[in-house]
Amino acid sequence: MRIAVPNKGRLHDPSVELLERAGLHLVDGADRQLYAQTVDPDVTVLYARAADIPEYVADGAADVGITGLDQVREAGVDLVDLRDLDFGRCRLVLAAPEDDDSVTSVADFEGGRVATEFPNITRRFFEEQGVEVDIAEVSGATELTPHVDIADGIVDITSTGTTLRMNRLEIVAEVLQSSVRLFAREDTADAEKVQQVDMALGSVLSAEDKRYLMMNAPEEALDDVKEVLPGMGGPTVMDIAGSDDVAVHAVVEESAVFETINDLKSVGASDVLVTEIERLVE
Ligand SMILES: Nc1ncnc2c1ncn2[C@@H]1O[C@H](COP(=O)(O)OP(=O)(O)OP(=O)(O)O)[C@@H](O)[C@H]1O
Ligand SMILES: O=P(O)(O)OC[C@H]1O[C@H](OP(=O)(O)OP(=O)(O)O)[C@H](O)[C@@H]1O
Ligand SMILES: [Mg+2]
Structure with missing residues (x-):
């Protein structure tokens, strides 16, 4: 059985720590490798980018994956959400410059432009709201774009709110609440090994x-x-x-x-x- 785990970024350390605490010790778990063995000869870890993990699980490269709900929604794949792992808790929000009175509601974005690292989630959000917008896909520093006339607002991650505040942006609407979960495919969710891993992770969370x-x-x-x-x-x-x-x-x-x-x-x-x-x- 293969578990896809974030290879870097803020989700890497807590994911590995959780596996360790669950007793799934990584035996050759040096960072930045592609694979790691665990103490269970039937369980292998596959390191991948948090954003690629949903596809890896959906395609069968891994049987289960640890990543954010936001990443699964963005990938648009249909996975079984086995367990909330209680970290990486954040919100995807629509935000706009504090001093721009022309965009204080979702409807105000009609005909406007929104920058985001999450184009699929953003497109679906505005479609559901019946508001037409242009989406500018960026790969980072999204918070700057409204101040350089690339966009009227952004859809981005916030947790403490510090980054939004630093960039003089305020929340217009919440798009998604996210946290890191254990995801499986429909056909792997009930497998014995998957259930064992799920239970082991759950046992750490219950003890906390x-x-x-x-x-x-x-x-x-x-x-x-x-x-x-x-x-x-x-x-x-x-x-x-x-x-x-x-x-x-x-x-x-x-x-x-x-x-x-x-x-x-x-x-x-x-x-x-x-x-x-x-x-x-x-
Ligand atoms: N500020 C935050 N607070 C809590 N969770 C967050 C925060 N930022 C991101 N996350 C969660 O972590 C996931 C990955 O974010 P992270 O920044 O580590 O990855 P990344 O930017 O895609 O990394 P990289 O591009 O370096 O691979 C997000 O999809 C989200 O679920
Ligand atoms: O509300 P806050 O606590 O300020 O968190 C929000 C910030 O955290 C994430 O960035 P990250 O720190 O992962 O940096 P990155 O842009 O390099 O991914 C996210 O993209 C926001 O910019
Ligand atoms: Mg980030």
Whole structure:
């Protein structure tokens, strides 16, 4: 099975890190190679540009791919969106110069010109809105084009909004919300290996916002301890040799840890350890 992974750009590092954390260690994963083997002899990584990954998966060069939803929509291929991997979160927006009052709505662009690295998404967006525009395809620095009379506005990626602000552009409309996903083809989505990879990636994401709590508690405090533990299922309780205390282990939402520890202390728990969880297969 072959996974297409961004070879460079901002998606490369987090994609590789996620695979590593999922246990799919790259054994000859030197950067900028075309292929890398993983610890699973049946799983190979194919490095490709984020923008080419949708085609690679659609054509069968890879079985699954990790890339942005924006790239899949732009490529216009029909892939199965298996899982949101929770990074590369951004929005594609239509934006225009702050000081240009002639383009403050989508309809204002009628007969105008829009510069973008995403011509297909942009064309579909304006078609759906029933607005006719010329599209100028550019390959970078899109934000400059309205200031040099190449376009009236742009369709481009924004996340923090810094780039738009720096270029004195304001958002006119949202075109697409994107994030990085695991994509498969219709005919690979149910394959056993694909499901295993999907589950492994999912187990990393599920573990991210959880913590593993370990503590000691007097046996008679056990009911109170259980009461204040909001965890998944019941806690694991173990005898401690030569002690009247028991050891209690539980998985707790990270957001609840602070409050839970205070509650645990007040019902008599001691020696509370909080650790991160690498993976959680539910
Ligand atoms: N500012 C951002 N915040 C969050 N995600 C982003 C941002 N910019 C881009 N992305 C996501 O990352 C994807 C790839 O962007 P990136 O800039 O790494 O690639 P690229 O510019 O095509 O790289 P290159 O041209 O160097 O191969 C985008 O399609 C989008 O899904
Ligand atoms: O809202 P912001 O946080 O400012 O992010 C938006 C910017 O991020 C991306 O560029 P990137 O940094 O990937 O540079 P690139 O143009 O070289 O791809 C995108 O093309 C925008 O220019
Ligand atoms: Mg970029």
